[in-house]
Amino acid sequence: MRGRLRWMLPLAAVPFLGLLMFGLARNPDFFPTPLIGEPAPSWHLETLEGDSLSLAELRGKVVVLNFWASWCVPCRAEHGVLLETARTYPVDEVQVVGIVYDDSRRNAQRFLDQLGNTWLHVVDPGIRTAIDHGVHGVPETFFVDRGGAIGAKHIGPLTWDVVQANVDSLLASPPVTAPVP
Amino acid sequence: MSRVRLVCGMALLLTAAPLAAQEPLDNRMPAEDPSLLTDSTAAVLDGEAAEIAGQLRCPVCTGQSVLESNSGIAQEMQAVIRERLGEGETEEEILEYFVGAYGDWIILKPRAIGLNLLVYILPSVALIFGGAWLVTRIRKWSHDSPDTDDGQVSGLSEDDDQWLREAIGRG
Numbered sequence: 001m002r003g004r005l006r007w008m009l010p011l012a013a014v015p016f017l018g019l020l021m022f023g024l025a026r027n028p029d030f031f032p033t034p035l036i037g038e039p040a041p042s043w044h045l046e047t048l049e050g051d052s053l054s055l056a057e058l059r060g061k062v063v064v065l066n067f068w069a070s071w072c073v074p075c076r077a078e079h080g081v082l083l084e085t086a087r088t089y090p091v092d093e094v095q096v097v098g099i100v101y102d103d104s105r106r107n108a109q110r111f112l113d114q115l116g117n118t119w120l121h122v123v124d125p126g127i128r129t130a131i132d133h134g135v136h137g138v139p140e141t142f143f144v145d146r147g148g149a150i151g152a153k154h155i156g157p158l159t160w161d162v163v164q165a166n167v168d169s170l171l172a173s174p175p176v177t178a179p180v181p
Numbered sequence: 182m183s184r185v186r187l188v189c190g191m192a193l194l195l196t197a198a199p200l201a202a203q204e205p206l207d208n209r210m211p212a213e214d215p216s217l218l219t220d221s222t223a224a225v226l227d228g229e230a231a232e233i234a235g236q237l238r239c240p241v242c243t244g245q246s247v248l249e250s251n252s253g254i255a256q257e258m259q260a261v262i263r264e265r266l267g268e269g270e271t272e273e274e275i276l277e278y279f280v281g282a283y284g285d286w287i288i289l290k291p292r293a294i295g296l297n298l299l300v301y302i303l304p305s306v307a308l309i310f311g312g313a314w315l316v317t318r319i320r321k322w323s324h325d326s327p328d329t330d331d332g333q334v335s336g337l338s339e340d341d342d343q344w345l346r347e348a349i350g351r352g
Contacts, residue, residue, distance in 0.1 A: 003340065034284045041282070102253055127257050134282035136240040136254075 035150045041132035045122035062170045063144035064096045069103040070111035072138045078157035079115045085163050086118045101138045145170045230262045238289050
């Protein structure tokens with residue numbers, strides 16, 4: 001009995017250690033999204049300039065949909081990457097759209113005045129569009145294919161490598177969903 | 182001392198993990214002018230909306246439900262629930278909407294489908310088999326009469342018996 005206990009006790013610890021290692025190695029900021037491959041939630045919102053913009057209008061382009069806020073420090077860090085994105089890809093191929101998350105128009109505008117702005121921004125009253133997208137916090141970025149389906153999602157600040165990999169693959173591949181006539 | 186240090190280190194490790202890049206809604210600086218969020222003080226959740234909110238996980242405060250949380254996003258989700266109830270949607274449809282956006286993760290209690298079924302079945306299975314095993318073991322123990330005639334303590338292997346004798350001898 002004593003001989004058996006000697007190896008059974010450590011053996012019983014194995015599943016617990018395995019679970020602990022799994023839990024500690026996991027990125028707590030990563031949440032799998034069920035939206036990959038699905039049609040992107042539709043939205044029709046007002047831009048910071050007061051014009052109307054909808055996702056449907058952007059059909060045919062790859063859309064980089066970036067949820068951000070002026071109070072969000074990592075958003076400040078990724079802003080340069082978005083400037084680079086808008087500069088690199090022609091606007092009739094790739095459209096960057098910022099969705100302002102839980103912020104006032106004034107603060108959002110001031111942020112853009114400071115850091116530069118060459119793309120479109122819409123405001124999202126009551127963060128309804130963010131909730132439609134299953135957003136946990138900012139920044140989060142969705143890459144929408146030409147047919148209006150979500151190709152990829154990135155949580156946290158963007159890097160140029162992430163943008164390039166996702167945009168290039170969406171530009172190269174046919175849309176996941178057929179364009180609505 | 183080293184154990185204290187180890188415990189402190191592990192505690193640090195555990196608390197540091199959630200501090201990574203993303204910023205949850207709650208850490209925001211107070212806005213100078215009103216933000217675009219719904220005024221949460223205006224409405225109190227009624228019974229059905231509270232019932233639904235209690236089943237949903239708050240996205241920025243893992244472990245709390247949308248009903249319990251005061252975070253901005255939870256307040257907005259409560260507003261979404263109210264609006265959808267007002268439009269005549271059922272509880273099922275509203276839960277389905279949130280699962281569609283956030284995945285099964287958003288439901289606090291795992292739904293009894295697919296792999297999740299294990300959570301519901303395994304404890305009963307473990308209880309039945311463990312109970313049956315215990316019953317047979319106890320029966321066996323109570324039926325075996327102690328056999329001290331040959332000088333060996335009952336139920337032990339020769340090795341263990343030897344070890345026990347030595348242990349008693351030393352004590």
